[in-house]
Amino acid sequence: MKKFQTLLYYCYSAIAEAEQFAAQHLKFCKSLNLVGRIIVADEGLNGTISGTPEACKAYMDAIHADERFAKTEFKIDNVDELSFLKMHVRYKSEIVHSGLRDPRIINPEVKTGKHLEPTEFMVMKDRDDVVVLDVRSNYEHHLGRFKNAVTLDIENFRDFPSKINELAQYKDKKILTYCTGGIKCEKASALLLHEGFTDVYQLHGGIIKYGKEAGGKDFEGKCYVFDNRVAVDVNAVNPTVVSTCKHCGQTSPKMVNCANPECNEQFTLCEDCGWEMMGCCSNECIDHPRRRVYDGSGYYIKLSQEYVKVPRIGEPVE
Structure with missing residues (x-):
């Protein structure tokens, strides 16, 4: 136990x-x-x-x-x-930072896409009239994603609204959104409805719940999580590795932060390149004077306050 x-x-x-x-x-x-x-x-x-x-x-x-x-x-x-x-x-x-703060437009307590339980999602995802949409960031869906899912080139979820026009070609389809635990889908699906998409769904509980209740079938790779584990296994039915090392292109399930704290890029790294590049994403970062010591994990402790107030717009920064 x-x-x-x-x-x-x-x-x-x-x-x-x-x-x-x-x-x-x-x-x-x-x-x-x-x-x-x-x-x-x-x-x-x-x-x-x-x-x-x-x-x-x-x-x-x-x-x-x-x-x-x-x-x-x-x-x-x-x-x-x-x-x-x-x-x-x-x-x-x-x-979850989206920039969508007008409750008249986006209010997950009032209107979101229809929630699909994991087994319902599994049944619907392969239909011809369905598009499965990953609303997570690049580094997340590079590590793992549903088979045949549509992914967006976004660095952060706040970039999602700017990509709505790229999804216009799917307006006549059923849109099945998914993310790690469900939180991003609440706003993403609400925005899609606001923008005229009429048949929008979301995976209730996200990838994590899908793994627990549906065995993770057809989720390729690992799921990025925002804690020391970095990546967790989801698929117990037909698992595979889809992420590739930034340096050599070899498949690898390992996600790291660049050892240069002023870069801190999150990327996939194989074991050999990890040691050769000292945990860095580039030669420039290897030479950086503040480069952290790479211990093979690629995870570094952030030094920050336990309770932090983020100023509202217009408030002075103390």
């Missing part, structure tokens, strides 16, 4: 005085000896946390006891080690 659990969750639900809630929530999480990363915004919560099964249960019970978050669904992984080193809670303008 594994010693720890990692919880992935989100909930779109209005939080009054969200900045104050964030500070209080950090204290609560630390009282349970949890580690992880939680984003708090006026529109809700988005988190990945890790701790003992007892601590995780206490956290889930507390979240569900709050009527604002009673509908929250947790994806639970049993893990050998904690998936984070520290506990961070950040107050931001959105729980």
